[in-house]
Amino acid sequence: MKDRILIADLNQHIDQEVAICAWTDTRRDQGKMVFFEFRDRTGKVQGVTLPNSPAMEIAKTLRSEWVVKVTGKVNKRPERNIQADKINGDIELEVLGVEVLSEAHELPFNSTADLNLDTLLDNRPLTLRRPREQAIFKVQSEILGSFREFLTKENFTEFRAPAIVGGDAEGGTEVFKFDYFYGKTAYLGTSPQLYKQMMVGVFERVFTVANVFRAEKHATARHLNEYTSLDIEMGFIDGPEDVMKMESRLLKYVTEHLKKVCSKEFELLGAEFPLIPEGDMFPAMKLTDAQKLISDATGVDCTQEPDLDPEHERWLCEYSKKEFGSDFIFITNYPRTKRPFYAMDDENVPGRTKCYDLLFRGLELISGNQREHRYEKLVEKMKWKGLDPEKFSFYLQAFKYGLPPHGGLGMGLERLTARFLNIPNIKEATLFPRDINRIDQLLSKDNDTQK
Numbered sequence: 001m002k003d004r005i006l007i008a009d010l011n012q013h014i015d016q017e018v019a020i021c022a023w024t025d026t027r028r029d030q031g032k033m034v035f036f037e038f039r040d041r042t043g044k045v046q047g048v049t050l051p052n053s054p055a056m057e058i059a060k061t062l063r064s065e066w067v068v069k070v071t072g073k074v075n076k077r078p079e080r081n082i083q084a085d086k087i088n089g090d091i092e093l094e095v096l097g098v099e100v101l102s103e104a105h106e107l108p109f110n111s112t113a114d115l116n117l118d119t120l121l122d123n124r125p126l127t128l129r130r131p132r133e134q135a136i137f138k139v140q141s142e143i144l145g146s147f148r149e150f151l152t153k154e155n156f157t158e159f160r161a162p163a164i165v166g167g168d169a170e171g172g173t174e175v176f177k178f179d180y181f182y183g184k185t186a187y188l189g190t191s192p193q194l195y196k197q198m199m200v201g202v203f204e205r206v207f208t209v210a211n212v213f214r215a216e217k218h219a220t221a222r223h224l225n226e227y228t229s230l231d232i233e234m235g236f237i238d239g240p241e242d243v244m245k246m247e248s249r250l251l252k253y254v255t256e257h258l259k260k261v262c263s264k265e266f267e268l269l270g271a272e273f274p275l276i277p278e279g280d281m282f283p284a285m286k287l288t289d290a291q292k293l294i295s296d297a298t299g300v301d302c303t304q305e306p307d308l309d310p311e312h313e314r315w316l317c318e319y320s321k322k323e324f325g326s327d328f329i330f331i332t333n334y335p336r337t338k339r340p341f342y343a344m345d346d347e348n349v350p351g352r353t354k355c356y357d358l359l360f361r362g363l364e365l366i367s368g369n370q371r372e373h374r375y376e377k378l379v380e381k382m383k384w385k386g387l388d389p390e391k392f393s394f395y396l397q398a399f400k401y402g403l404p405p406h407g408g409l410g411m412g413l414e415r416l417t418a419r420f421l422n423i424p425n426i427k428e429a430t431l432f433p434r435d436i437n438r439i440d441q442l443l444s445k446d447n448d449t450q451k
């Protein structure tokens with residue numbers, strides 16, 4: 001808006017008359033004066049309406065969330081009123097005029113209280129305006145920005161994968177189906193997997209930020225039915241370690257970036273930056289070795305299991321922190337029965353694949369592997385998995401006509417944000433979470449109104 005000064009810049013306008021555009025955060029009437037906190041995207045400032053102000057009448061009508069253009073004079077606060085720990089704690093805006101741009105109803109919750117998850121999600125357009133939620137999604141936005149920045153510097157090309165797909169790409173997860181044209185069934189993509197591999201044939205190194213859909217009936221603190229997948233795929237690798245190293249450097253880069261630009265947000269959320277060890281790759285351990293450690297330490301034999309339980313993931317993360325000074329640990333070499341058809345078999349360990357999961361603060365953050373790039377072997381593996389290669393003929397073209405050795409991984413943005421900030425439930429790190437119970441509003445509520 002014309003003539004607008006951002007709240008964070010007000011201290012460059014001491015003793016001047018300026019205009020701000022903002023929300024009314026709070027109003028407090030004290031004696032003959034009216035105090036405000038005004039808020040814009042850059043911060044907050046205290047406003048004071050003196051008894052003789054021409055704006056006194058209108059000032060008394062403002063309530064929380066009213067959107068206003070305020071003209072006023074920027075004054076230095078008297079020494080005794082300075083709040084040194086607060087942004088703009090040394091100035092206040094003497095309110096001289098108020099133009100109401102938008103009125104607001106009364107908020108349906110106490111904006112300063114701790115809110116339970118349902119209240120947080122039922123009122124999402126409003127609860128997202130709270131400092132805590134703003135901080136979470138500012139961090140998420142910076143994670144995304146630095147993810148892109150790092151990979152672009154490393155000569156990866158960003159591409160967009162389709163969300164509508166003609167088949168179930170992974171073969172291992174539940175899929176949302178819907179009617180398409182010519183009586184055909186289409187699906188919502190569970191991962192950009194097949195497309196990123198095809199794109200290796202085009203750009204060698206690619207990445208994408210994709211909305212992906214999983215149709216399992218999720219109601220846990222770590223699963224969503226729609227999540228944001230940060231996917232990487234790189235060609236001409238010598239082995240899975242090349243991808244694991246790239247991922248370690250990427251997460252180091254993201255962490256360093258967050259340290260630079262989000263320390264206030266981490267402080268507000270009481271979160272600590274992750275421990276990252278020296279060296280070019282996070283610690284890594286084969287699944288069988290990890291299981292032996294767990295079994296020896298807990299006395300519960302898990303060595304025959306094909307996968308890790310959530311409590312074992314937590315245990316390994318504690319172990320990694322203590323032993324390696326790392327909040328991240330790779331677990332590698334899972335059995336081929338548990339890994340998708342495109343994972344390359346490990347020729348040195350029968351029945352195992354060249355794959356890796358990365359655990360971060362107790363939770364699986366990424367999954368990936370070196371891919372089977374040899375056409376005949378890939379077709380063989382599909383058949384072994386009970387899949388019909390005919391249905392993948394589109395994808396298989398890329399392999400029939402030459403793809404280099406390659407590998408990649410997928411990482412959930414919401415899980416990454418939640419683990420960075422020590423938020424126990426992934427839904428709090430998701431702007432508009434979808435699970436078995438909710439698409440914006442509780443689904444059970446819709447049923448009630450339809451009755």
Ligand code: AMO
Pocket residue numbers: 190191192193214218222223224225227229231232364365366367368369408409410411412413414415
């Ligand atoms: P996978 O299915 O293991 O692998 O998913 C990779 C990562 O995505 C996140 N994730 C989820 N986040 C929230 N809700 C869910 N329901 C959910 N499911 C998965 C996790 C997980 O580690 N195509 C492979 C990746 C690859 O090999 O490149 C894949 O999708 O953080």
